Amino acid sequence: MTVKVVSGQLEFTNQNLANKLRKKGHELVTFLDDYTMLDIETTGLSPYRDRITELAGIKVRNGKVVAEYSQLVKYPKDNKVSRFITKLNGIDEALILANGMPVKEAITEFRNFIGEDVIVGYNVNFDLNFIYDLCEKFQLKKLSNDYIDVLHFSRVFFKKESHNRLLDCIQRLGISESEAHRGLKDSLDTKAVFDIYRNQFTTEMLNEVKDNLKSCVLTEEIPFEYLIKRNPFKNKTVVFAGTVNKEELALIVSNMGGQVREHVDSTIDYLVMGDKDFFSKSNSELQKARRLISEGIKISRLSESFFLDMLDSWARS
Template structure:
């Protein structure tokens, strides 16, 4: 079985693994005049655990904004928002309940708003994962649109800087002194950054962005220059337990991880089969829980989440 990353796109010849990955589009490195810029707000970082609180975007034609979408999202059971998120963007449960619309209605409207456009955003893979999963949940058209990540342009434009958040860029470029952390305003700010890049990027800089995208085979020895780039598994102790595809330990080892047979105090990740994740009889899970209770930091993740981490690394 061969697992490839081509221009930031994971490709699995093993059908079982391939079916567990999101079928997102390809990352493009170019400047377009027509696209949809988007930004979302959420209750946290994980599409598996957290919820979308706001969907927003702008539709661009010939470089000009021709349409806008901004909507708070209301979920049927839980609309609580962590305090630190509310402090960041002002979105709380009361605001969602009074101004939000049901999540199915919101994601249906937003998927129609995006249409077949190339998607542009800042660290856009984060947004795509949440939107993709909501589209799948409500049986909408799959979000397989190609996309452009403005963050990757920023890393070349400000290559001497160690941090290139949206806030950093809008301050450096004189666009704004603060980041709103609200979808519509952040979409407009990202477009302003993208517009400046379009005017000032050289062909050499574009080539550098392309060259920075990973292109490797995970079941073979990975070039050192890829492994040092935000590799989530390098030098980590990983235990696989339950019904796990046999290629996952190979991939983890090739990425510089140390695969162990049993959980101990040095374990960083316990990766469990999707069907075993909540199994109370799993001995490795029992051991991990005991060690966590003693203060050890062990992250328990599912097989699908492991693949999601690989996908995010490939597109980073």
């Protein structure tokens, strides 16, 4: 098996593993006149555990906004929102119940709004994961559109800065003093940032953005500059158990600066199991992990699919 990171996208030649990855598009480094800028609000950071609360975007033609979309999203069973999120963006359960559109209808409308456009966003891989999964759930057209991540442009434009959140950039560029954390306003702010970059970026700066995108073979030695940036497995210990494809994935963890152990103990950071093993009562490593967790030891239990998603997110970060 060969595992490659090409232009920020993880690619497996092992078809079984490849089928467990989201089939998202490729990242582009360019300025376009026509695209859809999008931003979502959610109840948390994980598309596996959390929900979209708001879908929003703007359609751009010849550099001008020609259409807008903004919709709160309502679910059949659970519409609770944590106090932290409500304080951040003002969205709470009462607002969703009063103004939300049923999730299937909302994601269908939004997928049609995006169409075949190149997608632009800020740290856009986060948004893509949530939207991709909802499209899959309701059997809509796969979200395989190519995309542009404005965050990667910011890291070159403000290369001496350690933080380049959307808030940081709109303040530095005089666009706004605060980030709304509401989808439509944040989409418009991101477009304003992108427009400034369009006018001020040089060819050399664009090439630097391209050079910063990861490109390597994970089963071989990985360039040092990739390993030091947002690497989830550097200096972490991992155990693979059950039906997971251990040999190849263990090699990747080692190449990324992690350590692979045979058995679970109190020093382990991650236990990775086959998707069908996640709730197994016969998996001895899982039982040991559960016991240690009950004693207060922090061990993250991951399915193989979730583990691959972590790799893919790292490749696109």
